[in-house]
Amino acid sequence: MKYQNKATQCVHSGKVGDEKYKGVNSPVYTSSAYNYIDREHLYPRYFNTPNQKAVVQKICELEQAEDGLLFSSGMAAISTTMMGLLQKGDHVIFQNELYGGTKHFIFNEFIKFGVEFSFASSNELTDFEQLIRPQTRIIYVETPSNPLLTLIDLEEISRLAKKHHLLTLIDNTFASPINQNPLLQGIDVVLHSATKYIGGHSDICAGLAVSSREIIKKISKSAWNFGGSPDNQMAYLLERSLKTLHLRVKCQNENAMYLAGQLSVHPLVEKVFYPGLESHPGHLIAKKQMTGFGGMLSFRLQPEIDPVRFTQSLQLLTPAMSLGGVETTLTQPSQTSHSKITQAERDALGISDHLMRLSVGIEDAGELWNDLVQAIKKSYVAEAVSN
Ligand SMILES: *Cc1c(COP(=O)(O)O)cnc(C)c1O
Secondary structure: OOOOOHHHHHHHOOOOOOOOOOOOOOOOOOOOOOOOOOOOOOOHHHOOOHHHHHHHHHHHHHHOOOEEEEEOOHHHHHHHHHHHHOOOOOEEEEOOOOOHHHHHHHHHHHHHHOOEEEEOOOOOHHHHHOOOOOOEEEEEEEOOOOOOOOOOOHHHHHHHHHHOOOEEEEEOOOOHHHHOOHHHHOOOEEEEEOOOOOOOOOOOOOEEEEEOHHHHHHHHHHHHHHOOOOOHHHHHHHHHHHOOHHHHHHHHHHHHHHHHHHHHOOOOEEEEEOOOOOOOOOHHHHHHHOOOOOOEEEEEEOOOEOHHHHHHHOOOOEEOOOOOOOOOEEEOOOOOOOOOOOHHHHHHHOOOOOEEEEEOOOOOHHHHHHHHHHHHHHOEHHHHHHO
């Protein structure tokens, strides 16, 4: 049965029927061995067990995809998908601002397999177009990006790619399937780190790829070889998490919008990066292609604030990597995700020590704001000196 709305799909789509006891939840199939007489060969690494397929079905309905694969991590989804679609001698064009793990994968693995790559110097279409060569096969984007939440126009990118017979891939982790469904803008493959919003409770590591039946079939062949399959217990936990995805993301969107608004009028905050703000350069694109502006935002504190003291003064918010959980977390990208690049590279990207990235949770927005305000107050340098 197909359901019409995301709230209903989150709860009901893909459920494994419990014919015997009529329980409302999917039974957990613990087996790695199945009788094959007169039936399909089921095996976890063939990505076809009932609990794996339940999650895939739910995400397919949310993303309006024909088929998909559930992996044991976001990087397993990203690496297997690319290796499955590429061959030696092929060329890929990447957006400049990418998740750190994806960049590591490109720099460390592509060379070994003889795959070439280029990074677009900006999010402008012309900067992608001028990099296209006869060997180019894929354009890969990530919007909104980490940590500055820049936007790429998905319709424009997919039109450009189709003109040149290229495939388009997107890492849709930051938006989640609730806020953005890139297949509707003509993108070919949607990737997720399900460790983030889809899992949502900071206790699962998983990844997903969804696309057309034909493309998923192609990726499957490599997936069986690389073996990044998830176990059934985890798949069940993910299905359970997905039931509240719609509720969680709706609340995270609202809380992030509130905090972005408050931060943007605070005198000790220099700049706020959130696609929901009219001042954000990607606001109009976000309005066009997203149904919610998301739970991720960044802000730059004024120079009078000691950034280390600020992160140490937080009481409710946790300074922690990862994102998308029900709890609000904060990172200082210059010390975490972007600590391995040089100061000059960070400056070029606009990532100073005063930049903070927030993954907004589902707590009370007022309490979150009070915590940020008290931490800003405590880390005001003039005060630190007088202490
Ligand atoms: C976390 C993350 C990944 C990698 O996912 P893992 O589950 O850690 O392997 C990829 N892309 C983005 C945008 C992420 O935030």
